[in-house]
Amino acid sequence: MSGLRMRSVAVVAGAGVMLAIAAAPAGAAGTPAHIRGGETVPVYSYEDAVRESVWVQTTLDNDQDGVPDKVAVDITRPRAAVKVPVILEASPYYSCCGRGNESELKQYDANGVITKQPLFYDNFFVPRGYAFVAADIAGTNRSTGCMDVGGREEVLSAKAVVDWLNGRARATYADGTPAVATRWTNGKTGMIGKSWDGSVANGVAATGVEGLETIVPISAISSWYDYQRYNGVLRTNDYPEYLHRVVNGRPAGVCDQVVKQLDEGSDDATGNYNAYWAERDFRPDARRVHASVFIAHGINDTNVTTTQFARWWERLDVPKKIWLAQQGHVDPFDIRRGEWVDTLHRWFDRWLQGLRNGIDREPQATIETAPGTWVNERSWPASAARTTRVALGNGDGSTGTLGGKVNGGSRTWSDAPDLSEDVAVASPNSAVPGRVSFLSAPLTQPVRISGTPTVTLKVQVDKPTTELTARLVDYGTANRVNYLGRGEGITTLTTESCWGASTTFDDACYRDTAEDVVTSDHAIVTRGWQDAAHHVSLRFVTPLRPGRWYSVTVPLQPTDQRIAAGHVLGLILQASDNEYSTPQSTGATVRLDLRGSSLSLPLVGKLPAPGATAPTVPAAPPSGKRVAPPRFQPLLPG
Structure with missing residues (x-):
C-alpha cells in the first residue's frame, strides 16, 4: 500500500463491455435519480464509480499486539452527490477461496486500490443507487486480529463496519487520514452472503446493531455447534483449527494463542455443548434481531444442513421470507437466476430504499417441489402439516x-x-x-x-x-435433482449471461447453469x-x-x-x-x-395402514458413489 491514500481511480472500459448510464440529475420533488416508478433503476456510471479501501477499528485486540484490530473494507459506490444505502458482505474468503460458482477473488491495482469485487452485487446495485462494501473478517486477507471461527472477534469485526457506516466507529485510509462514511451513506445497511458469509450476517443481526435493516443469509449457519457436531457426534476432529488455517491471513505464529483456544474450547473429547459453543450460537439472541430476514437454503444441503435455517427461522419475529431449493450447497443465483435477482432487487429496494413495492405482503415461502417446479406458499413449514x-x-x-x-x-x-x-x-x-x-x-x-x-x-x-x-x-x-453429484444439483454451462454493468477489470457476466436431474428409484x-x-x-x-x-x-x-x-x-x-x-x-x-x-x-396427508408384512421394494444396486466410505473429510462452509 506504500502509504498511498486509497481513493477512487478511473477504470477504462474495453470495447464491447457493458456500461451503466452516466449519472443523472435528481428527479421531481427531490426524488433521487435512481428511483423511478417505484423501483431503483441504473442511472449512475459503474465505470466512474468511487473505488476505495478503508480500515475500520474494532473494539477488540485478540492478536494481543496492543493495537485495536482493524477490518479491511473495500468500497464501490456511485460518484454522485447523494447518500446511498449499503449492501455489505463480510467474508473470510476474499483471498483464500473465492466467492460464487466461479470462485472469484478480490483484485487490486498496483496501488492497492480495489478493481474487482467478487459476485454481481456491485455491478448490479451500484448503478441503482447502492454502495457495495466487502469486508475482510478479522484475521483474513488484509485485516488484522485473528480469526476465531464464529466467535466474538468474527462477529464484532463485521458489526464494527455497520457501526462505521452509521458514524459510531473510526476508520482510516491507508495513509492514516480519517475516513468518514456518513459523507456518502445514509447508514441503512443490508448484509448478504452464502455459507460462512451468511453466518456472519446472522451473527451481526443477533447483536441488534442499529442501522442493519435487513440480512440475506444463503445456506448459512445459525449455530456453529450444530455445524461441527450432530447432537454430540463429531463431524471431524480439530474442525475449528482446520477452518482457521484455511482462511488465516496473518503471519505464522501471530494467532497461535487463538488456535489453542479453539482447540481447548471446542472440546472434541466429549462433544458437549459448552460456553465456547454458546458464544457461537446465534439462535438464543434471535429476539434481538430487528432486521428483516430473507433466507435461502438447499433442502438437500449436506454441508450446512437444514437445521441451520429452520431453527433460526422459527425463532425470528421480524418480517421474513424464505426460498427452499432441491439442490445442496448452492446459491440461488445458480439455480433460478432471473427470478432470484429480481426478488433480491425488490427486497433491497423495500428495506434499504424504503420503496413500498409489496414484497413484504407476498407469500413468505417459495419452494421447489420437484426439478424446475416452484410454488409460493403463505408460510413455512406448511400450515396444513x-x-x-x-x-x-x-x-x-x-x-x-x-x-x-x-x-x-x-x-x-x-x-x-x-x-x-x-x-x-x-x-x-x-x-x-x-x-x-x-x-x-x-x-x-x-x-x-x-x-x-x-x-x-x-x-x-x-x-x-x-x-x-x-x-x-x-x-x-422419479426425476430428482442430483444433489449428491459434483455440482450438488447444478451443471455449469459454457454460455454466459450478464447481470449489471461491467468494466475491463470487473465484468458482470457469469457462466449459466442448469439443474442436474437424474432418474432414480429411491432418494x-x-x-x-x-x-x-x-x-x-x-x-x-x-x-x-x-x-x-x-x-x-x-x-x-x-x-x-x-x-x-x-x-x-x-x-x-x-x-x-x-x-x-x-x-x-x-x-x-x-x-x-x-x-x-x-x-x-x-x-x-396420511400414511396408509400397513399390511401384515412390509411391502417388497425392488432391490436396487448401490449407486457406486460411496462404495467404501472414508471417514468424513472436513468441509468449508463456503
Missing part, C-alpha cells in the same frame, strides 16, 4: 412396517462402521448387517413431509454409548444423528448402563419433500456413520424395543 406419530411394526420379523397399531417385537444390530449409506438403503427387504429397516405400505395418495421429523428409540446398548443414525427414504422412481428424504450418551442433555455425557432401557430421540434434519402415490416411505436405522461424521465407533450392539419406539412426522 400435522405432527403424526407412526408406529414401528414387527412386519415379518426382519423388515418392519411403518404405521398401524403397535404390535411389539424387537430388533438387534451391531455397529458396522464401514456400512455405507448406499448399501444401507438400497435393499430394504434384505438382511443387511448393521442396519434395520421399516417400510410403509405403498402410498394411496401423495403425502408431504414439511418440518422436522424425529424418531424415538427405546434401546438397550452394551456399551456406555453409541451413535444412532436414522434415514427416511422415498422408495419409488434420501432426510438424515439424523444422535450420540446416545447425550440423550439427557447436550451439555454433559450420561453413560448408558448395559441391560438398562433408555429412550433416545434422534432429530432428523428439517425438510420439505413430497412423496408420490405408489411410493413407499422407509426408515433405515444404524449405529455409527462414517460418511457424514467422524463418530467414536464403540462396536456396540443395540437392541430396539418396537413397542416403545416411534417415528414422528410433520405430515400433510
Whole structure:
C-alpha cells in the first residue's frame, strides 16, 4: 500500500463491455435519480464509480499486539452527490477461496486500490443507487486480529463496519487520514452472503446493531455447534483449527494463542455443548434481531444442513421470507437466476430504499417441489402439516412396517462402521448387517413431509454409548435433482449471461447453469444423528448402563419433500456413520424395543395402514458413489 491514500481511480472500459448510464440529475420533488416508478433503476456510471479501501477499528485486540484490530473494507459506490444505502458482505474468503460458482477473488491495482469485487452485487446495485462494501473478517486477507471461527472477534469485526457506516466507529485510509462514511451513506445497511458469509450476517443481526435493516443469509449457519457436531457426534476432529488455517491471513505464529483456544474450547473429547459453543450460537439472541430476514437454503444441503435455517427461522419475529431449493450447497443465483435477482432487487429496494413495492405482503415461502417446479406458499413449514406419530411394526420379523397399531417385537444390530449409506438403503427387504429397516405400505395418495421429523428409540446398548443414525427414504422412481453429484444439483454451462454493468477489470457476466436431474428409484428424504450418551442433555455425557432401557430421540434434519402415490416411505436405522461424521465407533450392539419406539412426522396427508408384512421394494444396486466410505473429510462452509 506504500502509504498511498486509497481513493477512487478511473477504470477504462474495453470495447464491447457493458456500461451503466452516466449519472443523472435528481428527479421531481427531490426524488433521487435512481428511483423511478417505484423501483431503483441504473442511472449512475459503474465505470466512474468511487473505488476505495478503508480500515475500520474494532473494539477488540485478540492478536494481543496492543493495537485495536482493524477490518479491511473495500468500497464501490456511485460518484454522485447523494447518500446511498449499503449492501455489505463480510467474508473470510476474499483471498483464500473465492466467492460464487466461479470462485472469484478480490483484485487490486498496483496501488492497492480495489478493481474487482467478487459476485454481481456491485455491478448490479451500484448503478441503482447502492454502495457495495466487502469486508475482510478479522484475521483474513488484509485485516488484522485473528480469526476465531464464529466467535466474538468474527462477529464484532463485521458489526464494527455497520457501526462505521452509521458514524459510531473510526476508520482510516491507508495513509492514516480519517475516513468518514456518513459523507456518502445514509447508514441503512443490508448484509448478504452464502455459507460462512451468511453466518456472519446472522451473527451481526443477533447483536441488534442499529442501522442493519435487513440480512440475506444463503445456506448459512445459525449455530456453529450444530455445524461441527450432530447432537454430540463429531463431524471431524480439530474442525475449528482446520477452518482457521484455511482462511488465516496473518503471519505464522501471530494467532497461535487463538488456535489453542479453539482447540481447548471446542472440546472434541466429549462433544458437549459448552460456553465456547454458546458464544457461537446465534439462535438464543434471535429476539434481538430487528432486521428483516430473507433466507435461502438447499433442502438437500449436506454441508450446512437444514437445521441451520429452520431453527433460526422459527425463532425470528421480524418480517421474513424464505426460498427452499432441491439442490445442496448452492446459491440461488445458480439455480433460478432471473427470478432470484429480481426478488433480491425488490427486497433491497423495500428495506434499504424504503420503496413500498409489496414484497413484504407476498407469500413468505417459495419452494421447489420437484426439478424446475416452484410454488409460493403463505408460510413455512406448511400450515396444513400435522405432527403424526407412526408406529414401528414387527412386519415379518426382519423388515418392519411403518404405521398401524403397535404390535411389539424387537430388533438387534451391531455397529458396522464401514456400512455405507448406499448399501444401507438400497435393499430394504434384505438382511443387511448393521442396519434395520421399516417400510410403509405403498402410498394411496401423495403425502408431504414439511418440518422436522424425529424418531424415538427405546434401546438397550452394551456399551456406555453409541451413535444412532436414522434415514427416511422415498422408495419409488422419479426425476430428482442430483444433489449428491459434483455440482450438488447444478451443471455449469459454457454460455454466459450478464447481470449489471461491467468494466475491463470487473465484468458482470457469469457462466449459466442448469439443474442436474437424474432418474432414480429411491432418494434420501432426510438424515439424523444422535450420540446416545447425550440423550439427557447436550451439555454433559450420561453413560448408558448395559441391560438398562433408555429412550433416545434422534432429530432428523428439517425438510420439505413430497412423496408420490405408489411410493413407499422407509426408515433405515444404524449405529455409527462414517460418511457424514467422524463418530467414536464403540462396536456396540443395540437392541430396539418396537413397542416403545416411534417415528414422528410433520405430515400433510396420511400414511396408509400397513399390511401384515412390509411391502417388497425392488432391490436396487448401490449407486457406486460411496462404495467404501472414508471417514468424513472436513468441509468449508463456503
